[in-house]
Amino acid sequence: MAADRRYYGVPLRFAYTPHPVAGMTSSVLRSYVEGVDPASGRLVMDEVVDALTKPLGPGERVVEHARVPWSRLPQELIEPDTEDNLQRLFYERGWTDGLPVILPTRERVAAMLEGTTHLPDEVVGEIYLERTFERVRFTVEMVAIIGVMAGARPEHLPVILAVASTAEPSIPRSTTPFGRMLLVNGPVRHEIGMNAGVGAFSPRTLANSVIGRAWTLLTISWGGFRLKEQFWSSQGNPVSYSNMCVAENEEASPWEPFHVEKGFEATESTVSLFRGWNVVNNVVGSSHRSVGEDMFTQIRPLVSPYSAATLVLDPLVARHLESDQGFKTKAAFCRWLSEHFRLPAREYWDNDVVDMLVGPLAVRGVEPYATWRNLPPDTLIAPYDKPAEMNVVVVGGETSPMWKVSDFSYTVSASVDRWRAQPLTTECDDGSCGLAGESLPHAGYPRPGDSSTGTPPAAF
Amino acid sequence: MAKPNRVEVLSPEGCRTVVADEGTAGREPGSLWTMAPRLDDLRGKTVYLVDTGFGGSGKFLDEMQAWLAEHLPTVVAVRRRKTGHVFRDDTKDLWAEIKERGQAAVLGVAG
Structure with missing residues (x-):
């Protein structure tokens, strides 16, 4: 019987089974029940019975909650060393994506910070580490360190800060x-040389590559993403090297840019994030059926809960849909897909993810899921019932009518402009110039109007 | 041969600011929780086996129910699926039912 403090500090009693459970046969699962808890070495069912019958210990009867004040961990001092040795150190500490990084010297970080007028110690965001129950705040300076490591230039920093601000x-x-x-x-795409055209998703363009890479280095460094600690993806995903970082080809698209759909002005610059598992590319084009009908064959194995889908269309495809097929908006095409794609009810419910996430809605009587749950297995349903959850993005260089279909859902957008370098003479009514907020000690980089000489403050 | 230059770099983990905040689940800091008292034994008791909804968990608890039927036949093992979202603490009706009709509960499993 293992006591654990995973849940709001309450010392719940846990028993562990072998792993994995998902996808195992009944006989394997029976062997788990009859077998040994790999954490304690005791029989699983002995642990379960004990958890329900052993009297509570002193630490279990009453739990007092107390918020622990924020505490600052000191900037770790890394002994100066050769570049080769430091590259090895960074890799061995688990701070990299497996590839060499640009080492974040004080000078390089200071140069990176020129990409924004936000103060190095301004808090950008906060993440929660479940393994250690830690909430970790990160600052502009820390994002700049990661930007250097990723190979970014100062002009890329506002975009990386925008990504970081989403946490x-x-x-x-x-x-x-x-x-x-x-x-x-938005305009930042051109200002920093992002690729929205030929080979936009390929490893070719600096801005796309380093911004996408920085996101994963942020995650690795602050999320504690050490293998078999916080990171347990059984196979992993090569997409995580650069996170499909790309710009929308707004100029070649017949439709509203994605950020405008989300309420931003066309003149604003933004990042938008998506999350999913699968991306399917079409090949050649659709000579024998419509683009939408072709997409049905690609969507079918992806069927995801909540109608989540993101379609990435080359401008050739987007303009074909708009001018030849009459879809005057992205939303109109999504509605058509939603109304016309069909799937047998059994195929839908036999998908574990659908069962896990949509099943409870059916049990609660939420329609149409409750009705679908009771349909004969071969009855056709239209599982993408929320076209507003389907996204269309226009990317590509018009060398071929290509598209990608994915089960990615849209999660959030964030302003890039908020983090841009502003003219240093800019003043505002209240004197804050939009920089108000909590601050943390920074590592002493020279900054506009600061007499600091680079000596770390005493907190370090 | 000249010695390679030594470089001074910063840690990417930086000056993390950390709070060991275990959460208060909406309660005021300093409030008290009391764990439910344990049973003397399971004989004749109603034990809910609650499937979180994560893939495979229902089948696992089916096997646990079968084990109880075989080894502790006087236990009334009730198999239910957690209502609400698999990853959220949003269940109320089922917890109320267990408090009213059950004497113990096992919630599982993920993986």
């Missing part, structure tokens, strides 16, 4: 192979 990990904690997509919209 979303590029690698969600899961044993499944989650992948992410990072979409940039």
Whole structure:
């Protein structure tokens, strides 16, 4: 019987089974029940019975909750060393994505911070580490360190800060192979040389590569993403190297840019994040059936809960849909897909993810899921019942009418402009210039108007 | 041969600011929780086996129910699936039912 403090500090009694449970046969699961708890070495059912019958110990009767004040961990001092040795150190500490990084010297980080006028010690966001029950706040300076490591230039920093401000990990904690997509919209795409055209998703363009990479380095460094600690994805996902970081080809698209759909002005610059598992590419085109009908064959094996889908269309495909097929908006095409794609009810419910996430809605009587749950297995349903949850993004160089179909859902957008470098003479009515907020001690980089000489403050 | 240059770098983990906040589940800091008293034994008791909804957990608890029927036949093992979202603490009706009709509960499993 293992006591554990995983849940709000309450010392719940846990018994552990061998892993995995998902996908195992009944006979294997019976062997788990009759077998040994791998954590304690005791029989699983002895542990379960004991958990229900052994009297509570002193530490279990009453639990007092107390918030522990924020505490600052000191900046770890790394002994100066050769570049080769430091590269090895960074790798062995688990701070990299397995590839060499640009070492974050004080000078490089200071140069990176020129990409924003936000103060190095301004808090950008906060993440929660379930393994250690820690909430970790990160600052502009810390994001700049990661930006250097990723190979970014100062002009990329506002985009990386915008991603960091969402506090979303590029690698969600899961044993499944989650992948992410990072979409940039607005004028910043051109200003920093992002690729929205030929080979936009390929390893070719600096801005796409380093911004996408920085997101994963952020996740690794602060999320404690050490293998078999916080990171348990059984197979992993190569998408996580660069997170499909791309810009939308707004100029070649016949439709509204993605960020405008989400309420931003066209003149604003944003990042938008997506999350899912699968991306399917079409090949050649659709000569024998419509684009939508072709997509049905690709969507079918992806069927995801909550109608989550993201379609990435080359401008050739987008303009074909708009001018030849009459879909005047992205939403109109999503509605058509939603109304016309069909699937047998059994195929839908036999999908474990659907059962896990949508099943409870059916049990609660939420429609149409409650009705679908009771249909004869071969009855056709339209499982993408929420077209508003389907996304269309236009990316590509018009060399071929290509598209990608994915089960990615849209999660959040964030302003890039908020983090841009502003003219240093800018003043505002209250004197804060939009920089108000909590601050943490920084590592002493020279900054505009600061007499600091680079000596770390006493807190370090 | 010249010695390679030594470089000074910063840790990417930086000056983390950390709170060991275990959460208060909506309660005021300093409030008290009391765990439910344990049973003397399980004979004749109603034990709920609650499937979280995670893939495979229902089948696992089916096997646990079968084990109880075989080894502790006087236990009334009730198999239920957690209502609400698999990953959220949003269940109320089932917890109320267990408090009213059951004497113990096992919640499982993920993986």
